[in-house]
Amino acid sequence: MATISIGDYSFKPADRVENYGGDINIYCCWEHHLLIPCPAAYRLSPDLPLIDFLETLFRPDHQHHPDYARLNYHHLIWTLDGKSWQPKLAASLREGGVVHMSYLSFRAPGLDGLNGHGV
DSSP: OOOOOOSOOOOOOTTOGGGGTTOEEEEEEETTOTTSOSOEEEEEOTTSBHHHHIIIIIHHHHTTSTTGGGOOGGGOEEEETTEEEOOOTTSBTTTTTOOTTOEEEEEBTTBOSGGGSOO
């Protein structure tokens, strides 16, 4: 069905990187673990090491999932903006190529959600 615009929608988005005071906004998703049903957004320093992000911010959001106790950060299959990615956990987000509005997701082999149902 066709739609007709009733106004001018030309404006600068509020989520531009220059509005973040040197930080970046990223999205992160643990695939097949949908107790959190969508990627979570995080405002971070681009100099933050990936492992620090996982331990200090990701963990509190996801540790309630029964699979979390078996999650091994060293055996994850990552994607960054839809492409295969092999991060170094000790490297900063910037060093790993993570930029403002990046989308990180990972799978944990052998962990497929509650009873293997992706939840």
